[in-house]
Amino acid sequence: MAIYQLPEWAALAPALILALTGLVLFLVDSISPRSTNRTLLAGTAAVGALASLAVAVWFTAAGVGTPTMDGGEGVIEIFDGQFVVDQLALYFTIIVAIVTALIVVASYDYLRDHTYQAEYYSLVVLAATGMATVAAANSLVTIFIALELTSLPSYALVAILKDNRGSVEAGLKYFLIGALSSAIFVYGISLVYGATGVLQLDSIATVIADGGADGFGGLLGLGILMLLGGIAFKTASVPFHFWAPEAYEGAPAPISAFLSSASKAAGFVIAFRVFNVAFPLEEIGGVIGFDWTVAFVVLAIVTMTLGNFAAATQENVKRMLAYSSIGHAGYALIGLAGLSADGGELVMGAALMHLLVYGFMNTGAFLFVALAEHWGVGRTFEDYNGLSTQAPVACGAMAVFLFSLAGIPPFGGFFSKYFLFTGALEAATANPAMLAVAAALVVNSALSLYYYSRLVKALWIEEPPATRERLGQPTGLYAAIVVAAVMTIVILPGFGPVAEAATGAAEALIN
């Protein structure tokens, strides 16, 4: 028995800690506006992110959000169900907090000579707050608000290198397309509201099940498609992926890592929650006249194929990683494509696992690019030639990330892709189209090995150019990269608990 029962809103603690950290950073900035005390700023942000991570892990371990019948503490609903803290929310909060901590540590060196340091860190932490809130949001309105809280700092962060034309242009592009997609998303919300009269996700499902939306099938269907469009933008899925390579390339590399890992995960949590909770497959087909998993099957195949083919033709490392992250969005979409009326926990759980592993390996890969930018060695594959002679540890870590992204053992990416594959095959018994998805996954993974190994070859096998200055060893960047690499490997022996948490979260969501 607890001596002191925490109030219910304390379940949002991981997100609240992040928000508080953002405010503390603002406070520091207003007390001493010109401060460039990087240690204080980065340290505060890192401590906040790690505290949030610790609380989220503690909650998960303590069984918060496990359905009561499994012997857990029960799903916690806050503010009349506007927010729920369940295993899915905690799972994604963990991903966001991990990535945020890595980014913040890595930015310590990256931002050495940049202005607006306090603003940078507080924006990062605020965007992370938005992502953590998205994970727990259970109503279309809270989702939208949390999404905007994620997006607005992101626009600013992409453009934070004010003197760099690429950065400003990328920020503008990102903002314009982001605003458009927000408009589409919110319009979708209004259509769904028009058809059902409610905004809370579980209420929408109830209304649909009770036949309350029967006359508005077309309206509801259009609304769902528009929501899908908004999500496709957030997750950088085809056909709303065009902004991603531009934004990732122009943004400071740690921010590219942040957007392509954490922000993308936030997009997926919306998709997973909205489509599972609000539009359950058993009833929705009869009302709107189509099965939305078909849309995800197509989206998954097209996204992964297009992302990988585009990545294979890039000359610029950062763009290659950007397109490859589009490809990985396609892999994660398999989780939704594999759902069917009688389940899909496995494939959904596999998608969750992939997003967690991806959080380490993709962040790490972009942080290596950040390191290369810090060194000023250039951006193309050729510029990376022979870096391993000067920085073997970082290049070893980069090889780990790349081989893991390609899905080669003994790294984490191998298992998450394998589970996606078996999950897809499992789902194929209910939906034969999943065989095509599974095949596309294998073909694309094989293709991806080509361009990932090309970078490994540049780093390790090609000779370095004769004239290259000595490379520094920035502590923060190195620390973040090494931690990410170690986690990409260590996650493999620890895959048991990860698989348990992920399938648990998926089961809780689907049932």
Add this chain to the structure above:
Amino acid sequence: MMIEALIAVALIGALVTFVAPNRVAGKLAFAISLVPAALSLWMFTAFDGSGNALLDGDLAFESHLEWIQFGDYSIEWFVGLDGISLPLVVMTTILCSLAILSSWTPIDRRESQFYGLVLFIEANLIGVFSALDFFVWFIFWEAVLIPMYLLIGVWGGPDRKYAAIKFFVYTNVASLLMFGSFIALVFGLGDAATSFALPEVADAMVNGGGVQSSVFGIDPGTFTALVFIALFLGFAVKVPVVPFHTWLPDAHVQAPTPASVLLAGVLLKMGTYALLRFNFTMFPEQVATYAVPIAAVAVVSVIYGAMLALAQTDLKRIVAYSSVSSMGYVILGLIAYTQFGVGGATFQMVSHGLISGLMFMSVGVIYNVTHTRSVEEMSGLADRMPIAVGILVAGAFGYMGLPLMSGFHGEFTIFFGAFQADFAYAPLFTALAMFGIVIVAGYLLFALQRTVFGPYHLETDYDVGRAPLHDIAPMFVLLALIIALGVAPELIFDMITDAVDPILNGGDL
């Protein structure tokens, strides 16, 4: 926990070496590698083969832990050794130590990374030979690729990039094929297998009747046959058998000496070991059905590999192609499916590992001193470097199967077993394969006669003298082992046959 200790020492050693300064890396790596070598030798003496069967019984040094549960299938940390894998593990650890010692002279840049990768390979090779869960095994299997790719690509000869990529693509595609077909098999087994543990799958295949119902609309017989063929092809690339052998000479010739030693000594055995563990243990009926074509492939590998070796003028290429030929013998022994055949094949894996390691080291030492490997440029080397050349000649005799050396026992038992085999024309195939011995003797004597004997003549500006002790010492160790196994093959042959018998008898000891 002994196997875990072996792997852990090598892995941690790899990390330590990777970040150590270049100056001390070689000595450090050698010192570290002595630990697994000593441990594995201790395991060899402490080995208890009584429960020794993959199909039926517990393996020595077994450990079995829950790892991941996903859907209906579990993945487990499951390792153990029997009379087949233990000699291979011992050979691996010894060969790795010697390979490290033999790299001190030729490796002169980025040493810490080089030795770190060698130790990393060692850890994974031990894993390959001891893992009993398919996933654990596959992780080790694939993890060998990346460091070998880098060893060839970074420290190799002039065409290293081409050779490294060819090696990587060939073996990786083969791995994918094998991986997919084995996973399909486990799913096809349905309720008979709830994990990827090799003993469980093997038991379900041999004693459980195999695949019972149609899979993906393919009837069980065809499905099993397809899996068998796909697995065979997947492993055949690694062995390699003709016509999948073309990556091997490229990789060997470009690789630095120690990588060649490991490649020929241990990596090729991964293929035949996997064939034995998967195809020949799990599919006895298919083995009988496809015996003739497989025997034909084996004989072609023996003869064609030897003829290719005969046509080479590069000493290293000769040794490289001769591996194709020797591995053909191993396949022939396996397909014979008799006690002597399979036992001899396993013995030959160890024996060929030692002999080819020795040959590559001698060629490496000669190259270190003369800076050429061309048979046409060298003559009368015996005058200048008698010890190294003496060992080369001894190794060549081992290769030809001189009695009292390990090669003789391996080849003799294989031929003996193959003559007894059940499949059609077995004696004919065996006789054809035995003709390979003549060609082997031909190309080795031909090469030796031109390079080693006769008046000294060499077109090089280098001062040709004796090799340093740390180059010669590992070759002496290998030669001692080759002779020891030749004189007293029962050192390992008994434990091998103890483990082979249950495979041939469907699990009964």
